Amino acid sequence: MAGPMREIQLIGRPDGVPTADLFESVQSPTLEPRPGTVLVENVLLSVDPYMRQLMDADEWWPLNTPGEGRALGRVLQSETPAYAVGDIVFHRQGWRTHAVVTPDESRRIDEAPGVPLSAHLGILGGTGLSAYVGLKRILNLQPGETLLVSAAAGGVGTAAARIAKLLGAGRVIGTTGSDEKAKHLVAEVGFDAAINYRRGDLVEQLAAAAPDGVDAYLDNVGGEHLAAAIDVLKQNGRIAWCGAVSTYNHQADVAPRNLFDIVDKELRLEGFLVRNHLDLRPELIDFLTPHLRSGAVTSDETVVEGFEHLVDAFLAMLRGENVGKMLVRL
Amino acid sequence: MAGPMREIQLIGRPDGVPTADLFESVQSPTLEPRPGTVLVENVLLSVDPYMRQLMDADEWWPLNTPGEGRALGRVLQSETPAYAVGDIVFHRQGWRTHAVVTPDESRRIDEAPGVPLSAHLGILGGTGLSAYVGLKRILNLQPGETLLVSAAAGGVGTAAARIAKLLGAGRVIGTTGSDEKAKHLVAEVGFDAAINYRRGDLVEQLAAAAPDGVDAYLDNVGGEHLAAAIDVLKQNGRIAWCGAVSTYNHQADVAPRNLFDIVDKELRLEGFLVRNHLDLRPELIDFLTPHLRSGAVTSDETVVEGFEHLVDAFLAMLRGENVGKMLVRL
Numbered sequence: 001m002a003g004p005m006r007e008i009q010l011i012g013r014p015d016g017v018p019t020a021d022l023f024e025s026v027q028s029p030t031l032e033p034r035p036g037t038v039l040v041e042n043v044l045l046s047v048d049p050y051m052r053q054l055m056d057a058d059e060w061w062p063l064n065t066p067g068e069g070r071a072l073g074r075v076l077q078s079e080t081p082a083y084a085v086g087d088i089v090f091h092r093q094g095w096r097t098h099a100v101v102t103p104d105e106s107r108r109i110d111e112a113p114g115v116p117l118s119a120h121l122g123i124l125g126g127t128g129l130s131a132y133v134g135l136k137r138i139l140n141l142q143p144g145e146t147l148l149v150s151a152a153a154g155g156v157g158t159a160a161a162r163i164a165k166l167l168g169a170g171r172v173i174g175t176t177g178s179d180e181k182a183k184h185l186v187a188e189v190g191f192d193a194a195i196n197y198r199r200g201d202l203v204e205q206l207a208a209a210a211p212d213g214v215d216a217y218l219d220n221v222g223g224e225h226l227a228a229a230i231d232v233l234k235q236n237g238r239i240a241w242c243g244a245v246s247t248y249n250h251q252a253d254v255a256p257r258n259l260f261d262i263v264d265k266e267l268r269l270e271g272f273l274v275r276n277h278l279d280l281r282p283e284l285i286d287f288l289t290p291h292l293r294s295g296a297v298t299s300d301e302t303v304v305e306g307f308e309h310l311v312d313a314f315l316a317m318l319r320g321e322n323v324g325k326m327l328v329r330l
Numbered sequence: 331m332a333g334p335m336r337e338i339q340l341i342g343r344p345d346g347v348p349t350a351d352l353f354e355s356v357q358s359p360t361l362e363p364r365p366g367t368v369l370v371e372n373v374l375l376s377v378d379p380y381m382r383q384l385m386d387a388d389e390w391w392p393l394n395t396p397g398e399g400r401a402l403g404r405v406l407q408s409e410t411p412a413y414a415v416g417d418i419v420f421h422r423q424g425w426r427t428h429a430v431v432t433p434d435e436s437r438r439i440d441e442a443p444g445v446p447l448s449a450h451l452g453i454l455g456g457t458g459l460s461a462y463v464g465l466k467r468i469l470n471l472q473p474g475e476t477l478l479v480s481a482a483a484g485g486v487g488t489a490a491a492r493i494a495k496l497l498g499a500g501r502v503i504g505t506t507g508s509d510e511k512a513k514h515l516v517a518e519v520g521f522d523a524a525i526n527y528r529r530g531d532l533v534e535q536l537a538a539a540a541p542d543g544v545d546a547y548l549d550n551v552g553g554e555h556l557a558a559a560i561d562v563l564k565q566n567g568r569i570a571w572c573g574a575v576s577t578y579n580h581q582a583d584v585a586p587r588n589l590f591d592i593v594d595k596e597l598r599l600e601g602f603l604v605r606n607h608l609d610l611r612p613e614l615i616d617f618l619t620p621h622l623r624s625g626a627v628t629s630d631e632t633v634v635e636g637f638e639h640l641v642d643a644f645l646a647m648l649r650g651e652n653v654g655k656m657l658v659r660l
Contacts, residue, residue: 222590241593259589260552263571263601270600271593 003041005030007066007096008310014055018318022055023311028066028096033079037100038089040073045094045307045328046121047314049154049220049243069094070121072109073101083108090120097307097330114293122299122325123159123292124285126274130242131160132284133277134218135167138240138270143168145215148206148232149191150174150225153181154317155325156242158189158300160218165190166291173209175202175225177320184323189300202228218242227256230267239269300324333371335360337396337426338640344385348648352385353641358396358426363409367430368419370403375424375637375658376451377644379484379550379573399424400451402439403431413438420450427637427660444623452629452655453489453622454615456604460572461490462614463607464548465497468570468600473498475545478536478562479521480504480555483511484647485655486572488519488630490548495520496621503539505532505555507650514653519630532558548572557586560597569599630654 007028014022033039046069054060054067061067071094075087082103083089091106093099109120122128134156135141141164149160152174161172174185174194182194193209195202206214206228213234219226220243229239262269291297302322304313307330317326337358344352363369376399384390384397391397401424405417412433413419421436423429439450452458464486465471471494479490482504491502504515504524512524523539525532536544536558543564549556550573559569592599621627632652634643637660647656 243593256589259586261601262599263573263603266601266603266606268598268600269592270598271591271596273593273596276596 003097005096005098006307009064009066009095010055010061011063013063014052018052018055018315020311020315025308025311028098031098031100033077033100035079037079037102038075038083038087038106039077040089040091040099040101041076042071042073042094042097042099042330043088044072044118044121045310045330046070046125046127047094047310047317047326047328048127049151049318051314052318066093066095068092070126071099072117072121073099088117090125095310112289112293115289116299118301118303118325118327118329119292119299121327122155122301123162123297124288124299125325127155127325128159128163128288128299129277129281129284130156130274131163131218132287133272133274133280134240134242135160135164135216137277137280138272139216139218139238141167141169141216144170146171146173146210146212148173148175148210148214148217148229149220150218150229151220151243151320152176152185152191152194153320153323154220155300155322156218156220158185158324161185161189161191162297162300163288166287166297171210173206173214175206175221181320181323189324197225203231206232213237216240223256227258230256230258230261230265233265233267236266237268239267241269241271242274301327303327303329305329333427335426335428336637339394339396339425340385340391341393343393344382348382348385348645350641350645355638355641358428361428361430363407363430365409367409367432368405368413368417369407370419370421370429370431371406372401372403372424372427372429372660373418374402374448374451375640375660376400376455376457377424377640377647377656377658378457379481379648381644382648396423396425398422400456401429402447402451403429418447420455425640442619442623445619446629448631448633448655448657448659449622449629451657452485452631453492453627454618454629455655457485457655458489458493458618458629459607459611459614460486460604461493461548462617463602463604463610464570464572465490465494465546467607467610468602469546469548469568471497471499471546474500476501476503476540476542478503478505478540478544478547478559479550480548480559481550481573481650482506482515482521482524483650483653484550485630485652486548486550488515488654491515491519491521492627492630493618496617496627501540503536503544505536505551511650511653519654527555533561536562543567546570553586557588560586560588560591560595563595563597566596567598569597571599571601572604632656634658636660 005028012022088109089106091101153176171192174191185191185194195205217229217239301324335358342352418439419436421431483506504521515521515524525535547559547569631654
């Protein structure tokens with residue numbers, strides 16, 4: 001028998017930075033699995049930057065409903081031969097304690113010894129896959145090359161550094177918003193240098209950290225970070241662009257001042273959406289699992305405990321307070 | 331014996347659109363070939379959009395000197411076994427009637443029957459090579475695809491349409507600045523549709539001309555054209571960017587309003603400089619020569635007669651008054 005069921009609904013649209021009063025935690029109708037589905041109790045929920053974009057429009061996140069979101073749930077009741085009670089399944093009905101899901105809209109997580117469950121929402125999940133697609137398929141990162149990563153302390157940023165080192169990257173440089181996070185990125189995550197962009201001129205700091213220039217840039221931020229990267233990229237440098245966190249709260253001014261240098265420096269700027277590269281997931285899992293088991297790689301994460309802190313976790317993630325993937329454990 | 335020698339010097343820097351008073355036609359010192367060089371009399375000179383950029387800075391075009399520029403010259407005196415008197419050589423000492431060149435900084439033009447000499451400054455020269463590199467190497471244009479070309483009536487634009495059709499492009503759409511040029515592009519050059527961007531909303535006109543969207547965009551213009559192209563490109567569309575004519579006269583506002591759609595539409599924006607792709611020139615010449623001989627392809631050109639009209643030709647080209655490559659015949 002499932003316990004009380006709750007969900008967090010969006011009840012207003014943000015004007016700029018979202019606030020807690022735009023959300024409401026409510027009791028949900030009691031869910032029962034239909035034939036061909038399972039009832040799951042969520043055990044881990046992911047909060048991600050892209051959710052800020054979803055908040056802007058009714059077609060993405062209708063008011064008075066819980067959002068979509070990556071989640072791991074344990075099967076409580078199964079009405080399909082695809083899953084047994086106790087299985088852990090990945091699905092996309094976040095922002096709630098329970099969900100009814102079909103096999104088509106979910107997949108079973110094969111629990112491997114030595115691999116924490118949370119890694120499946122972190123370096124093995126969409127977050128790690130974003131990093132892997134960017135580095136392998138878009139940037140075609142080569143051994144010895146210098147890589148720059150923005151939003152380096154986030155889920156994608158930390159995963160990118162760990163994966164880049166496994167791929168043989170030379171120098172890996174990150175940008176983040178505090179000295180404390182910059183120190184952590186070098187000491188714990190494996191960055192060769194990390195820059196606090198609030199500390200001074202970004203271009204000068206990048207030029208000092210990468211005196212020979214940057215070969216490849218994985219961009220989560222856009223705006224001034226993209227402009228600064230264009231300044232320090234080498235001729236024929238590549239940019240993989242998978243987000244523009246800097247613009248989610250204010251849409252203006254997304255275009256860098258020096259865009260035309262893309263011609264003069266013969267740069268390649270390529271956008272990608274991880275959802276169109278899911279074919280690489282088995283390769284990512286095969287690639288990383290031995291390194292996770294041996295301890296050579298960690299799925300960096302900040303875990304907040306308790307469903308009632310989901311909104312706090314989401315807002316803290318938007319403020320950049322997490323290091324690694326931001327998760328909520330129920 | 332060579333006739334009187336003249337050159338056109340830059341005597342001031344433009345503030346915005348260049349004017350004729352920034353140039354001066356002067357008699358040059360009498361040139362004599364040194365050992366290892368030849369004296370050539372120029373027969374055809376090229377004027378190109380990139381020269382507008384060169385005018386801005388002393389390191390590119392020093393005041394009181396003639397500019398660099400693509401040129402064809404006939405050998406008058408040879409002090410090297412590499413060239414004989416009467417040979418036609420390509421070199422980069424434009425803006426003058428005569429030049430002394432070394433074999434290293436020039437190459438002999440093999441005159442082929444049925445191929446006009448001017449084609450070597452047009453579709454077989456740097457202009458055609460810009461189009462070919464953009465279509466083949468950067469865009470990897472596939473048979474049946476829809477191609478958009480900006481500055482379509484210019485040298486690169488007309489060459490791009492002719493080459494794209496030979497490569498099997500489906501629909502080829504161009505943008506230009508007058509109804510007359512738009513008509514000419516469809517009637518004579520082989521565009522399937524041509525848009526006068528002054529006639530109305532560019533995005534609406536493009537959407538009407540390419541109802542199924544655009545696969546690939548060869549951009550010479552930047553600015554609002556780049557933004558409009560981003561609007562009509564299909565998911566995973568590609569942009570080859572080789573110039574930003576719209577910004578040469580006023581540096582501000584080069585960045586399109588909708589740049590972030592590069593992520594959502596998973597576009598690839600890649601800059602290139604033709605000078606770093608000269609390895610493709612033999613392939614281009616082999617590819618086009620039979621089509622030029624058979625008459626299947628023309629090197630579109632506007633030819634101005636007389637060295638003393640070089641500045642007029644350059645300024646008219648910047649105003650977009652040419653159709654095809656703008657050349658000056660001496």
